[in-house]
Amino acid sequence: MSDNSLAQTSASALTAQPHIAVVGAGAMGCYFGGLLLKAGHRVTFIDVNPEQIATINRQGLILETDAGRSEMPATAALAADVTAPADLVILFTKTMHTDDAMRSIQHLLKTDTVILSLQNGLGNADKIAQHHDLSRIAVGTTLVPADLHSPGHVVSHGPSSSRMMDANTQHPEWVDHLAALFNSAGLTSVLDPDIHSVIWSKVAFNAALNSICAVTGATPGRIAEVEDSVQLARSVVHETVLTGKAKGITLDEAHIWDNVEMAMREHPNHKPSMLQDIENGRATEIDSINGAIVMAATETGIDAPVNRTLCQLVKLKQHLAVSV
Ligand SMILES: NC(=O)C1=CN([C@@H]2O[C@H](COP(=O)(O)OP(=O)(O)OC[C@H]3O[C@@H](n4cnc5c(N)ncnc54)[C@H](OP(=O)(O)O)[C@@H]3O)[C@@H](O)[C@H]2O)C=CC1
Numbered sequence: 001m002s003d004n005s006l007a008q009t010s011a012s013a014l015t016a017q018p019h020i021a022v023v024g025a026g027a028m029g030c031y032f033g034g035l036l037l038k039a040g041h042r043v044t045f046i047d048v049n050p051e052q053i054a055t056i057n058r059q060g061l062i063l064e065t066d067a068g069r070s071e072m073p074a075t076a077a078l079a080a081d082v083t084a085p086a087d088l089v090i091l092f093t094k095t096m097h098t099d100d101a102m103r104s105i106q107h108l109l110k111t112d113t114v115i116l117s118l119q120n121g122l123g124n125a126d127k128i129a130q131h132h133d134l135s136r137i138a139v140g141t142t143l144v145p146a147d148l149h150s151p152g153h154v155v156s157h158g159p160s161s162s163r164m165m166d167a168n169t170q171h172p173e174w175v176d177h178l179a180a181l182f183n184s185a186g187l188t189s190v191l192d193p194d195i196h197s198v199i200w201s202k203v204a205f206n207a208a209l210n211s212i213c214a215v216t217g218a219t220p221g222r223i224a225e226v227e228d229s230v231q232l233a234r235s236v237v238h239e240t241v242l243t244g245k246a247k248g249i250t251l252d253e254a255h256i257w258d259n260v261e262m263a264m265r266e267h268p269n270h271k272p273s274m275l276q277d278i279e280n281g282r283a284t285e286i287d288s289i290n291g292a293i294v295m296a297a298t299e300t301g302i303d304a305p306v307n308r309t310l311c312q313l314v315k316l317k318q319h320l321a322v323s324v
């Protein structure tokens with residue numbers, strides 16, 4: 001069967017009561033999976049963290065958003081304990097865990113299973129494509145700010161939306177079904193044919209905010225209080241835009257900066273995921289964000305000194321946090 005006919009014939013898998021496997025039941029997995037569950041979908045949460053799994057099965061999920069607090073029963077398990085094949089996999093592990101996660105769910109994948117990654121960082125589609133057909137992979141970005149208060153308990157405030165498209169940017173019918181599924185659950189999602197530029201723009205945003213917050217412990221609102229810190233964030237964005245351009249990716253620096261300012265204004269107290277990792281003594285996604293920008297710059301013969309320095313500082317911070 002050709003990729004195209006597969007894409008057409010199996011579009012209905014996402015419309016008729018899909019089985020959705022959320023892989024990585026942390027802040028984002030619980031937020032997205034929780035809203036899909038609340039909308040009546042069949043969702044299984046998969047994680048490696050026994051405490052996360054046990055708590056979700058015992059207390060269910062607790063979502064605190066601008067719409068209020070909701071609590072709902074939910075099912076979580078280790079991948080090996082799940083048997084029902086998945087129509088849709090939403091991958092929300094940290095990027096350094098993608099390979100392990102994909103290996104662990106091989107038995108749940110059918111040829112027409114759609115895998116969506118809204119993970120931060122560069123190279124997500126390539127990593128997933130080591131394990132599943134690229135023509136069934138969707139990628140994108142999300143500005144949802146989600147903080148894990150405790151296992152299964154997520155707090156998210158402020159405006160948020162996601163952008164997505166199939167990784168091949170062919171826009172098969174199943175991508176429309178995917179966006180419709182998300183929008184009907186209140187997960188505002190826009191299809192964007194220029195998704196790879198969108199991903200680079202989000203990486204520029206994360207390279208600026210996440211690493212500075214991870215090194216200093218500041219939230220975005222605190223960065224905005226100090227002009228020198230704002231200038232540092234601006235330099236990261238500028239350097240990332242130059243790197244993207246050298247790689248042939250067109251990026252709109254003013255638009256990226258608007259998003260950074262939006263986060264400082266609208267999500268002043270959200271701890272970026274990298275800061276949450278440092279505070280919890282976990283490894284960070286620095287290699288997929290600032291590190292990936294430095295690597296891309298090196299490949300094109302330019303330098304990215306601000307990103308390199310932040311990368312070095314986050315690695316030290318990470319070492320101190322993990323080894324305490
Ligand atoms: N939080 C946010 O506001 C935002 C996050 N993102 C991105 O979303 C992604 C997820 O972030 P976030 O939800 O914050 O991360 P979390 O660390 O809160 O959650 C990730 C979960 O995945 C689990 N996990 C690790 N390895 C595996 C595996 N092999 N199989 C299944 N589960 C596994 C982790 O367990 P353990 O803790 O034991 O490792 C953890 O419970 C990241 O790429 C992040 O950059 C994007 C936008 C906003």
Ligand SMILES: CC(C)(CO)C(=O)C(=O)O
Binds near residue numbers: 206210272274
């Ligand atoms: C929520 C957001 C957009 C803010 O930094 C993010 O991407 C993160 O926390 O990793």
